[in-house]
Amino acid sequence: MSPLIPSLLLHIIAIVVVVNGENSTIYEILKDHGLPMGLLPKGITRFDFDGTGRFEVHLDQACNAQFESVLHYDMNVSGTLSCKKIEELSGVSAQELFLWFQVKGIWVDVPSSGVIHFDVGLVYKQYPLSMFETPKDCMVVGDSEFVDSIRDGKLLAEAIAKRQSANLRNELDRESLGRNQMQ
Incomplete structure (x- = not known):
């Protein structure tokens, strides 16, 4: 060959x-x-x-x-x-x-x-x-940096949600107080 x-x-x-x-x-x-x-x-x-x-x-x-x-x-x-x-x-x-x-x-x-x-x-x-x-x-x-970043983002989202919830509660309380005063 x-x-x-x-x-x-x-x-x-x-x-x-x-x-x-x-x-x-x-x-x-x-x-x-x-x-x-x-x-x-x-x-x-x-x-x-x-x-x-x-x-x-x-x-x-x-x-x-x-x-x-x-x-x-x-x-x-x-x-x-x-x-x-x-x-x-x-x-x-x-x-x-x-x-x-x-x-x-x-x-x-x-x-x-x-x-x-x-x-x-x-x-x-x-x-x-x-x-x-x-x-x-x-x-x-590092994975820990990324996990920390995700955790920090979740904490921020939770804080924003709590703040919005508190604002809504305050607004409802004021409306309820205003209705009670009018009666």
Whole structure:
């Protein structure tokens, strides 16, 4: 057998592997699904992607990336990719004011609209699609910092709710007192 034949076979196998996308990055896979590459931060150390659209990416450490608001990425982020959307997303949270919300899904309705939607549970947040064109640097945060931030946000929300409740009680008491004085 000529030494040229094994070499030729290796080249053909390498071409097939590249054509089948075995060497794709997660950013290219996002782009192939009609999503911007910047949905995931820089610093991904490993990723898995299967034929059903299920993906998992791994970062060295949890981190935050600054967009219009801050996105927090856990060390492991996973979800299911389909055309122009990510469903069953876990490992990503978005900060709104002082509160953190788990991002459950992301989708682009019409790319020409220039808008991307984030499902954060009770509401859908819209961002300019252009913010996510390229992967952002991600600032490392300790899990305890993130947990403290969530706790602080919950404490703030509880304080606001208590304050509103107290204001409502005072208002009702004044109305009741005014009615009693009129009788």
